[in-house]
Amino acid sequence: MKIAVNGEQLEAGAATLAALLAELEYDPGLVATAVNEVFVRAKDRDFCALKEGDKVEVLSPRQGG
Incomplete structure (x- = not known):
């Protein structure tokens, strides 16, 4: 299925x-x-079903000031 991850379109099987x-x-x-x-x-991630066209954001924490 096609989804967007961090704004980038990709084909995912998940x-x-x-x-x-x-x-x-x-x-x-x-x-x-x-x-x-x-x-x-x-x-809740195991129960969060994905579908065609979803927009997913994956963020890593950062330190600094």
Whole structure:
């Protein structure tokens, strides 16, 4: 299915957000996620089904000032 991840269109085979993170080789413990501008908690990623056209954001925390 075609989805956007961080603004970039890609073809993904993952059915859930957790599977997408694994497919894209993100460390799930080190990122925050949102689907269609709605925050998805880490414990809910296995249950967050993805569909054609979804917009996913994967953010890594940064330190600094």
